[in-house]
Amino acid sequence: MPLLESLGSDLIEALIGLLMIPIGLLPDSLSAPFEYRFMQRALLTSVLVGAICGLLSSFVVLKRWSLLGDAISHAVLPGVAIAYLLGWPFFIGAFITGALTSLGIGAIERHTRIKSDAAMGLMFTAAFALGIVIISKIASSTHLMHILFGNVLGVQTSALMLTLLAGVIAILAIWLAYRPLLLYTFDPQQAQALGFNIGLIHYGLILLLTLTIVASLETVGIILVVAMLITPGATAHLLTDRFKPMLAIAVLVGIISAVAGLLLSFHLDVASGGAIVLVATALFCLALIAAPKHGLLVRVWRRNRLQE
Amino acid sequence: MTDTPAIEARRLCAAYHRQPVLTDITLALPAGQWTAIVGPNGAGKSSLLKVVTGSLQPLSGELRILGGSANQQRRAGKIAYMAQQEQMEWDFPVSVRETVMTGRYGLMRQDPWWQRLMPDHWANPAHRRAVEEALEAVDMRDHAAGPIGELSGGQKKRVMLARALAQQADILLLDEPLAGVDPPSERLILDMLERERRAGRTIIMVTHDLPSARRHADQVALINQTLVGMGPPAEMLSDAMLAQLAVGVAPRSTAGGVRAAA
Numbered sequence: 001m002p003l004l005e006s007l008g009s010d011l012i013e014a015l016i017g018l019l020m021i022p023i024g025l026l027p028d029s030l031s032a033p034f035e036y037r038f039m040q041r042a043l044l045t046s047v048l049v050g051a052i053c054g055l056l057s058s059f060v061v062l063k064r065w066s067l068l069g070d071a072i073s074h075a076v077l078p079g080v081a082i083a084y085l086l087g088w089p090f091f092i093g094a095f096i097t098g099a100l101t102s103l104g105i106g107a108i109e110r111h112t113r114i115k116s117d118a119a120m121g122l123m124f125t126a127a128f129a130l131g132i133v134i135i136s137k138i139a140s141s142t143h144l145m146h147i148l149f150g151n152v153l154g155v156q157t158s159a160l161m162l163t164l165l166a167g168v169i170a171i172l173a174i175w176l177a178y179r180p181l182l183l184y185t186f187d188p189q190q191a192q193a194l195g196f197n198i199g200l201i202h203y204g205l206i207l208l209l210t211l212t213i214v215a216s217l218e219t220v221g222i223i224l225v226v227a228m229l230i231t232p233g234a235t236a237h238l239l240t241d242r243f244k245p246m247l248a249i250a251v252l253v254g255i256i257s258a259v260a261g262l263l264l265s266f267h268l269d270v271a272s273g274g275a276i277v278l279v280a281t282a283l284f285c286l287a288l289i290a291a292p293k294h295g296l297l298v299r300v301w302r303r304n305r306l307q308e
Numbered sequence: 309m310t311d312t313p314a315i316e317a318r319r320l321c322a323a324y325h326r327q328p329v330l331t332d333i334t335l336a337l338p339a340g341q342w343t344a345i346v347g348p349n350g351a352g353k354s355s356l357l358k359v360v361t362g363s364l365q366p367l368s369g370e371l372r373i374l375g376g377s378a379n380q381q382r383r384a385g386k387i388a389y390m391a392q393q394e395q396m397e398w399d400f401p402v403s404v405r406e407t408v409m410t411g412r413y414g415l416m417r418q419d420p421w422w423q424r425l426m427p428d429h430w431a432n433p434a435h436r437r438a439v440e441e442a443l444e445a446v447d448m449r450d451h452a453a454g455p456i457g458e459l460s461g462g463q464k465k466r467v468m469l470a471r472a473l474a475q476q477a478d479i480l481l482l483d484e485p486l487a488g489v490d491p492p493s494e495r496l497i498l499d500m501l502e503r504e505r506r507a508g509r510t511i512i513m514v515t516h517d518l519p520s521a522r523r524h525a526d527q528v529a530l531i532n533q534t535l536v537g538m539g540p541p542a543e544m545l546s547d548a549m550l551a552q553l554a555v556g557v558a559p560r561s562t563a564g565g566v567r568a569a570a
Contacts, residue, residue, distance in 0.1 A: 062400060175425065179413050186400050187410065189391055190471075193361035193481075194414030195383030241401045241455035244427075 054254025077131025
């Protein structure tokens, strides 16, 4: 374990060094904050979180899993609280309650007459309430605030390491299982006819989603992480008609939002999670208006031309 | 009579949201022939195909494909499936060529691992060749690089057919391949299916188009929740049989008007 930890911190140092190269090219007013150690850590965390969220958001948007993403992110809270109580790593607890909730949603949907949106709303608010109750008993309210809304400026090396690990796992999983994931998202019936194990892919994707949510906890927080799981993908969907470019654009939107939000948060002294999500929303609005093929401007222009 | 049937169902029952859609179906669809499945709306025709593709789990009964277990044969790529057009996500950001390539995804399992990690244009040349041939066969080469969302109805059908052809499977399952198709596309689709049958493939087609069923099918299976009859088209598509089909044999045919939710 100590070997792994030192390897991890070496890797983090190397990645920070790499990130500082483009930062060095920026004007002083932008690059000055990054002389602080905590800002360097925050920068690397933001880039990683932006990238993983962006990657996953393409699947979330195309699979219509926005509400499910919201549900899992809320359901993670009791897991975090229980893991904190037992001294376990956050991820273990978060994954268990996240997965239990998504199983519960599926069970309610299949075996009762309750529809899926009600099943999700019911399960995730219940899990969230449980988390709030546990945390109110064991931790200070600032701690709760940080879990709920994130605080990228205060990211510790251990959390950064987890984010890095989550990022590596997510990228590897999507690369290795690219075709099954694409086919399951695009056309699950076809995946079934070709004998793919739908259940495995489904829960694998949910596992990745949970992993991403846990990795983003400290940066954007539980409440706002779902924005990072929707907005980059939705923005990319407006800008391209191909899947791989969509993944790339979503990752880019995620990274730009995270880094710009971090800077805003530093300069204006506002909550980092909120700043990051607002930048992402601004990028979405820009795409909505000016996208080359699906943007509002082009649509209006096209309609006018048709009328002439 | 040593030929194993392509699809063999024994006492098959299935339900959608607790609404029975198939009751006690026993049938054997011969390999290498063209079978048309005919029945009123909501009679369970599409559900029968979905049981074969595995997206609808039967409640009871047995299903064998080419004499083997259903899932084994699906994994071996024996089943190519063309769903109804409305069930596809035409907004999805993929090109026509990528869509057709998904027909090869099952067969890619047999490629060496490093080849499976490559993007499509570096994939095993056999896959790329099958895709180009299928695109050529349905006359969609010109649109191959474009997004699927911009195609007309007939073109969408042809792309779906191309995907099924690219799989080079033994059994083609087609859910209303002729619905909402312009006459030239219909001609092209039927020609392609004739070619596939001559190549020894099994064609199983759910259809409302009785004239083309009469002209092309080797036999017709009449289905209204259960099997009403099976035999040559001239016999099965007679007025008397069609009248019996509309009534249904199953006593619960009140559900006949209920369309299974997609």
